[in-house]
Amino acid sequence: MDTLDEELASLRRESDRVAESLLAMEDHPGHRLLRGAVLTGGSARRWEAANAGMVRLWEWFDVYRAVLRQASDTRDPAELARLLRGAAIALPEAAVRTLTGTAAPLVTLGDLVARMKAEYARVTAVLAEAHEAWSRRLELLDPLTGQLAGIDSAGAARLRAEVARAHARAVADPLTPDPEVAGLVARVASVSALHRTFSSRVQTLSRLVAEVESVRAQAGEVRARVVAEIAGDHPPVPGEDVAGALDGLRGRFPDVAETDVAAVEAAVGVALTRAREVSAHLAGSLERRSELRGRLDAYRAKAAGRGFAEDAGLAELHRRARDVLFGVPCDLNAGTVAVRRYQRAVLARTEGR
Known part of the structure; x- marks a missing residue:
């Protein structure tokens, strides 16, 4: 009997923890968001399933507490063992049709707790996902209005309308990703940066x-x-x-x-x-002409310095180059050729080439 009494006491403590968890589920920000919105799309479908799961959890919890009350009231060890360990709980929502009617499967308290834990995990996952998705979306959308403040243009007005529509989509369908938000954020940032x-x-x-x-x-x-x-x-x-x-x-x-x-x-x-x-x-054309003229003068000075000032052949080549470089208009290609000829002739005489 002591073992059953201890087991009953443990289940009562567990009942208190379950009640706390269910109350926290009711007060979850994701629950407040979903139950207060006119939902559409995937969020509407998933909230319908999650809400049904919440109703089911409270119904199961009522069954759970009713069994514990029966167990607390009984003085028969066999009945206590049956209630705490036996398949004594009927679950109407799991009933199946038989030849003679419907029959609800019987489960143990342990089975019921396991079902409650699984359902609780499914429900709270949806609530947490909704709240996290909504929060992330708000982090992106909320600053956009401020970024557009003070910009009086048709483009900014269109963006404000888009922001409002994206905000409405976030409220109505937070569980469905909105691929347009990233582009909207980028466009608002571009307009804001341009204005600044x-x-x-x-x-x-x-x-x-x-x-x-x-x-x-x-x-x-x-x-x-x-x-x-x-x-x-x-x-x-x-x-x-x-x-x-x-x-x-x-x-x-x-x-x-x-x-x-x-x-x-x-x-x-x-x-x-x-x-x-x-x-x-x-x-560059003028600089090229100046460079050619300077080179021509430099090699003439070189020739004179080496004793070839009166060289008739050099004088003729110099004259031809000078006529091209100082003629108007000056042909730079011809001038380049003429200066090279003069340069080679001077080097041939002065350096024995």
């Missing part, structure tokens, strides 16, 4: 546009000289209207997209690079 940085980016663009115009102006002056003095085809100075593109951005703000600003930044960057390349190419 637009002024500084425009200032940077203004400086670059001014530099483009300055380089182009210098290139234009150099080109006019090159065209007049150097023979050949020379690249035109680029003329893309980057200043107009920048003015267009200013005029459309705040209804501009990141892609709009990035496109103008790219265009200005390309224009500046191209202007510098053309300027360098044009200036």
